[in-house]
Amino acid sequence: MKLVMYNDFQLGLYQDNQVFNLSESLTEINAPTPQDMINAVITDFDSTYRARIQEIAGKVQPIPMDQVHLRPPLPRPGKIVAMAANYMESGALKEPKPLNGFLKSPESVIGEGATVVLPAGHQAAVFHHEAELGIVIGKTAASISADKAYDHIFGYVNFNDVSARGLHPNSFLWMKSHDTFGPMGPYLVTADEVADAQNLQIRLWVNGDIRQDYNTSDMGHKIPKMVEWLSSIVQLDPGDLIASGTNHQGLGPIQNGDVIEMEITGLGRLTVNVKDELNREWHRGVDSDIADWVAGRSSEPPAWAKR
């Protein structure tokens, strides 16, 4: 099942290029905010809403997809927990880097067709895209073991962990949490439609040029281990998002006027724009300095990381 938010944050079911309105039928749900609506559906999906949604879709008149304005499927998740440096860099690393992660501001989320705004007040050395598999939590997970991890996953979504480099001190808050730095969508795909989350191709294009093109099989700490570790620290709740990390081979600058598209097998295509009122310019294409550094081919960090 593919769930969407659209127009004034109506919850919908996406099917065959059409959207079926769910919010108008799910009046029993107490949802002061759009995120409360999707959280309620996620929490009781297996027991109630999978069947309810199918029933509703059999009754309501669908709207053609091109007539709706898509919104992020998780408009404001309770938490975004992101993994840091969690890929083998296309097999270049012998073993995964030590587990690390960070919290990203849930305020950063934007959806299909929206715009990443590079903050004018922050003089970053460069802004990067980071295409990632977004994992949506379905059941509360506190200190769960790896073998139970998939039981706690509701679904998957394209996620772009937009990053500002070279701000000092180079903390994750300053690097990752700017408003609009969390593009997500176009829809949220339930886990039953993803046969093997550990074997998905992730692609990202900037202005039509492919930049990132990697498989989730290259992940350092695999999904079960990741969920085990994160849930040993923070309690993960329904509707929370895990950004599972990026392969740095293929990262590149984003700048004013860019169009960023990303696609993960089965998760649709997410397109967002980039705006920078300062019109800062960087070279176009892949940043090999960060790619070589993270992959261990170069001991020389990028200039912005040298402070």
Added chain:
Amino acid sequence: MKLVFFDDYKLGVLNKDETRVIDMTLTLEEIPHVGPGDYMCRLIEKWSGYKSRLQTNMLDMPGIPLEDVQLRAPIPKPGKILCMAANYLENGTLKEARPINGFLKNPSAVIGNGDTIELPPESVDIFHHEAELGLVIGKKARNISEAEAYSYVFGYTNFIDVSARGLGPKGADVFLQGKSYHTFAPMGPYLVTADEVPNPQDTNVKLWVNGGLNQDYSTSDMGHSIPKTLAWLSSITTLNPGDIVALGTNHQGLGSLQNGDVVERETPGLGRLTVHVSEPLKREWPRGVDHAMADRMRG
């Protein structure tokens, strides 16, 4: 006004002499909310519509003796907890503030008065308490100026930024492991509206462990002032009603936390927050102030 959650998360206010809790459930039940987690945030958002009604009710209703209720965390699940890192001049020993820095702390980690910090079994160097002034956002704030910063503040609460040292890769930002463990965000006992805190930039922050005073400092020693802090944070991420900003700690006085400890935290006008510590492995660290830590942070 002092706002509280009590018993099974009823919303209330304290009476004038702070001896009784007045149940405001009937006045506030019309506010749309999902549960305790978002209830206080929604009230803060709609504060102008409820303030005078609460003030009137405070005078009319008898209330319940404070000792007969169980207080809960005033904001059990804030939208965000933003913390400032190393934001004090360490009793004036630093010539200037350190570069401005901060992190997000897990909003699910909140506990309230009488609750227990559960230290995880991980191999840490030590667990520390960090007594901090907690600021609560009142209005949506995006790119605000320092001059207008205080108009976005709803109130204040005692906050403890419980910290685990020595976890995660060396040299990396490890605030997730260092700060976000479940139960690592004690807060309360009340949420006090800003009008009752005349000068948050010159108030006292105290913390005791088992009756021994470890931290005792003034917020006048803050490196980046409250307005500067709010302007900077809001230039990164939108602040919303009920978000917590933990303003950082003075490291002169940090000490270990271990199984069985009782931690108390007080700032004038904000009441006293008491929490317990549980650590199943019963590891031991030196008690009292961690002077090595204090020395490292001094200028």
